[in-house]
Amino acid sequence: MAANTVRRRGTDSSGRGIFATDYMWSWWKRVCKDLGVTPVITQGAWMVKNGGGAKASAGYHDGGGTFDLRVWNLTDAQVAKVVRTCRRYGAAAWLRNLEHGGFTDPHIHFVLPTDTGLSPGARWQWSEYLAGRDGLASRGRDYHWRPDPLVAKPPPGRKPVRELEVGMWNLRVGRDPAVVVSEVRQFLDDRDLDVLLVSEAYQYVGALRKALKGKYRVGTFWARGKSARDSAVISRVGLRTGRRYLHRLERKGWERRPGRKGLHWARSAVSRNVAGIRFIARHDPPGPFGPRFPLRKLANETSFRTMTRLGRRLNKAGRPWVDGPDKNRLKSDPVSQEFLDATGATAYGSGIDWAAASGVKVSDMRTHDFGTSDHRPKTFTVTKETR
Numbered sequence: 068m069a070a071n072t073v074r075r076r077g078t079d080s081s082g083r084g085i086f087a088t089d090y091m092w093s094w095w096k097r098v099c100k101d102l103g104v105t106p107v108i109t110q111g112a113w114m115v116k117n118g119g120g121a122k123a124s125a126g127y128h129d130g131g132g133t134f135d136l137r138v139w140n141l142t143d144a145q146v147a148k149v150v151r152t153c154r155r156y157g158a159a160a161w162l163r164n165l166e167h168g169g170f171t172d173p174h175i176h177f178v179l180p181t182d183t184g185l186s187p188g189a190r191w192q193w194s195e196y197l198a199g200r201d202g203l204a205s206r207g208r209d210y211h212w213r214p215d216p217l218v219a220k221p222p223p224g225r226k227p228v229r230e231l232e233v234g235m236w237n238l239r240v241g242r243d244p245a246v247v248v249s250e251v252r253q254f255l256d257d258r259d260l261d262v263l264l265v266s267e268a269y270q271y272v273g274a275l276r277k278a279l280k281g282k283y284r285v286g287t288f289w290a291r292g293k294s295a296r297d298s299a300v301i302s303r304v305g306l307r308t309g310r311r312y313l314h315r316l317e318r319k320g321w322e323r324r325p326g327r328k329g330l331h332w333a334r335s336a337v338s339r340n341v342a343g344i345r346f347i348a349r350h351d352p353p354g355p356f357g358p359r360f361p362l363r364k365l366a367n368e369t370s371f372r373t374m375t376r377l378g379r380r381l382n383k384a385g386r387p388w389v390d391g392p393d394k395n396r397l398k399s400d401p402v403s404q405e406f407l408d409a410t411g412a413t414a415y416g417s418g419i420d421w422a423a424a425s426g427v428k429v430s431d432m433r434t435h436d437f438g439t440s441d442h443r444p445k446t447f448t449v450t451k452e453t454r
């Protein structure tokens with residue numbers, strides 16, 4: 068098992084190698100992440116690889132599961148926190164000093180019992196800890212905070228997310244924000260969604276952000292104008308998210324409806340990594356694409372080209388992606404087909420609100436009779452492919 072592989076992780080302050088198994092090292096990184104600081108290791112495990120441990124350590128460090136940590140650079144409160152955190156993560160940890168063990172060089176010593184190859188001394192210390200003692204030869208009472216119940220095994224880490232429930236919805240401009248917000252909230256709840264891709268949302272993202280606070284993140288470009296906040300990637304709080312990206316779909320704009328002056332502003336897409344998948348909220352410029360509206364046709368095609376470049380870039384980076392909701396073009400259209408061919412993506416759903424995805428499996432695409440937008444929302448399940 069790779070978890071048992073012992074590797075050198077660095078050099079301690081005495082110039083000796085710091086050794087630990089992959090298992091213990093990933094445990095240690097979790098503890099440090101929780102602590103928010105990385106204590107200095109003054110003696111690692113597997114000291115046999117350095118020709119044996121410090122005399123004062125009585126061979127405890129010869130095998131797996133034991134580290135010593137520097138304390139002179141920590142406050143008393145920090146020392147207590149390190150001890151507590153190690154204990155909450157299933158290790159026996161003690162501050163050793165003159166008073167406890169007669170150590171002239173104070174340090175925190177801990178034993179992680181679930182590591183492999185513990186020395187007999189380290190095993191004994193663990194059993195002493197379980198029995199409420201201090202792990203010293205004098206066999207005194209434990210002198211630190213003890214978890215109740217005692218933690219004898221590291222708590223399970225966050226499980227990797229395999230399946231996400233995703234929705235997409237063009238919200239339609241010019242509606243009462245209060246209505247839109249309550250519909251979106253209900254839709255998220257009813258469908259228990261992890262991610263919702265929305266468009267035509269610039270009038271609502273502020274209210275949505277407020278209403279969904281603590282439950283969902285509204286990923287958009289808030290302060291960068293209508294176009295930048297027209298789309299948003301809404302994701303459940305608790306899912307790992309990365310930074311947001313703004314994609315200018317095209318730059319010219321297009322003819323408004325007959326009778327309206329000037330051009331419609333050029334649209335943008337917003338994307339964000341959620342649980343390791345790049346979700347893209349896009350809304351391609353609308354038709355009709357006939358000879359009376361040459362700019363509309365151009366804008367939509369340019370937008371598809373922008374998305375093609377993005378898709379290829381993500382493929383190259385090995386990043387799975389999903390896009391939606393509104394492409395203003397059927398998936399059977401040549402422009403759509405060209406996009407799908409060039410990116411290797413698969414299209415799901417029908418009408419102009421279809422999704423494209425690459426590197427993930429999409430299943431159970433459904434259209435819902437819900438809400439008062441002129442578009443009906445869709446949902447689907449995204450499953451990560453195991454590599």
Ligand SMILES: [Zn+2]
Binds near residue numbers: 110128133177
């Ligand atoms: Zn030690």
